[in-house]
Amino acid sequence: MTLLLRTQNLSAFYGDFQALFGIDVEIGQGETVAIIGANGAGKTTFLRAVAGALAAPPEAVMFEGRAIGGMAPHDIVRLGIAMVPEGRRLFQSLSVEENLLLGSHSERNGPWSLRRVYELFPRLRELRRLPAPSLSGGQQQMAAIGRALMSNPRLLLCDELSLGLAPVVIRDIYQCLGAITAEGTTVVLVEQDINRALDASARFYCFQEGRLALAAPTKNFDRAALTAAYFGM
Ligand SMILES: Nc1ncnc2c1ncn2[C@@H]1O[C@H](COP(=O)(O)OP(=O)(O)OP(=O)(O)O)[C@@H](O)[C@H]1O
Ligand SMILES: [Mg+2]
Numbered sequence: 422m423t424l425l426l427r428t429q430n431l432s433a434f435y436g437d438f439q440a441l442f443g444i445d446v447e448i449g450q451g452e453t454v455a456i457i458g459a460n461g462a463g464k465t466t467f468l469r470a471v472a473g474a475l476a477a478p479p480e481a482v483m484f485e486g487r488a489i490g491g492m493a494p495h496d497i498v499r500l501g502i503a504m505v506p507e508g509r510r511l512f513q514s515l516s517v518e519e520n521l522l523l524g525s526h527s528e529r530n531g532p533w534s535l536r537r538v539y540e541l542f543p544r545l546r547e548l549r550r551l552p553a554p555s556l557s558g559g560q561q562q563m564a565a566i567g568r569a570l571m572s573n574p575r576l577l578l579c580d581e582l583s584l585g586l587a588p589v590v591i592r593d594i595y596q597c598l599g600a601i602t603a604e605g606t607t608v609v610l611v612e613q614d615i616n617r618a619l620d621a622s623a624r625f626y627c628f629q630e631g632r633l634a635l636a637a638p639t640k641n642f643d644r645a646a647l648t649a650a651y652f653g654m
Contacts, residue, residue: 422449422450422452423449423450424447424448424449424450424483424486425448425449425450425452425484425485425575425576425607426446426447426448426471426482426483426484426502426576426607426609427445427446427447427448427482427483428444428445428446428467428470428471428481428482428483429445429480429481429483430443430444430445430481431443431444431445431446431467431470431477431481431482431490432444432477432481433463433466433467433469433470433475433476433477434475434476439631440463440466440631441463441466441467441470441631442631442632443632444463444467444628444632444633445633446467446626446633446636448576448607448609449607450575450605450607451602451605451607452607452608452622452623452624453598453602453607453608453609453610453621453622453623454608454609454610454622454623454624454625454626455609455610455611455612455618455619455621455622455624455625455626455639456468456609456610456611456612456618456625456626456627456628457611457612457615457618457619457625457626457627457628457651458627458628458629458634458651459629459651459652461630462628462629462630462631463628463630463631463632464580464611464628465507465580465611466631467611467628468504468578468580468609468611469504470482470490471497471502471578472494472497472502472504472578473489473491473492473493473494473496473497474494476491477490477491478490478491479491479492484497484500484501484502484576485500485501485575487500495526495527498527498572498574499527499528499529501529501572501573501574501575501576502574502575502576502578503524503569503570503572503574503576503577503578504569504577504578504579504580505562505565505566505568505569505577505578505579505580505582506565506580507580507581507584508581508584509558509561509562509564509565510565511553511561511564511565511568512553513552513553513554514552515552515553516549516550516551516552516553517545517548517549517550517551517552517553517556517564518535518549518550520553520564520568521535521538521545521549521564521567521568521571522535522571523568523571524567524568524569524570524571524572525571525572526572527572527573529572529573529574530573531573531604532573532604533570533571533572533573533604534571535571537570538567538570538571541567541570541597541600541601542563542564542566542567542597544560544563545560545563545564545567548560557590558585558586558590559586559587559590559593559594562582562586562590562594563594563597566579566582566594566597566601570601570606574606575605575606575607576606576607576608576609577601577606577607577608577609578609578611579608579609579610579611580611581611581612581613582594582595582610582612583595583612583613583614583617584613591614591617595617595620595621598610598621608622610622615651619639620639622639623638623639623640624636624637624638624639625637625639625642627647627650627651629650629651629653630653634649634650634651634653635647635649635650
């Protein structure tokens with residue numbers, strides 16, 4: 422396995438409050454890995470620290486062998502890390518297509534373009550001139566994924582893709598993940614929907630109160646160990 426992302430003793434703070442404690446995670450090129458954990462476990466904080474939204478010592482986040490902890494978010498996008506944030510975060514005053522084009526500012530080369538994003542999500546092509554708020558939740562999620570893909574990331578960080586969406590919509594979105602990983606993109610999935618996340622990934626990490634509580638493959642793992650790691654019982 423060629424290592425793509427590695428965190429080493431990664432801690433994160435909001436002011437005086439410590440949200441992450443010495444997280445060590447290794448993610449290989451081409452893998453799809455889930456991060457699960459109860460509310461407040463630190464999953465979003467972890468993604469934000471990797472994406473440069475929180476301070477971190479440089480060596481705490483290694484990407485393709487380069488120390489990137491604490492680098493500016495736009496520089497991290499340029500290196501090939503993109504985030505689909507919790508709650509989609511589309512620019513409400515912009516059209517769908519304008520939102521997608523915002524993702525291409527990093528000017529990275531790669532397989533993804535407007536045309537390819539519209540092939541992946543044909544509905545978005547039909548809706549491309551509409552303002553983002555006129556889309557359904559599922560369509561907004563597709564636009565948020567599309568925007569992240571427009572930067573041609575090597576690593577795609579997905580925060581709660583399924584949140585607030587109907588099961589049939591969630592299934593559609595997860596089916597599209599296959600097309601994304603087929604391009605060689607590595608994916609980190611943070612999910613409330615544990616079964617969905619485990620189905621889509623080969624390995625998982627479980628966080629508990631800011632600490633790494635369990636790392637295991639998604640096949641034949643110990644359910645009791647997961648329950649203990651998840652709930653702290
Ligand atoms: N902006 C912030 N300021 C202060 N504390 C924060 C902030 N964001 C998160 N926290 C705290 O940091 C801890 C980790 O939060 P985080 O959002 O990373 O958890 P999470 O695992 O993503 O939870 P959820 O499943 O609810 O999304 C929580 O105790 C939370 O209250
Ligand atoms: Mg979260």
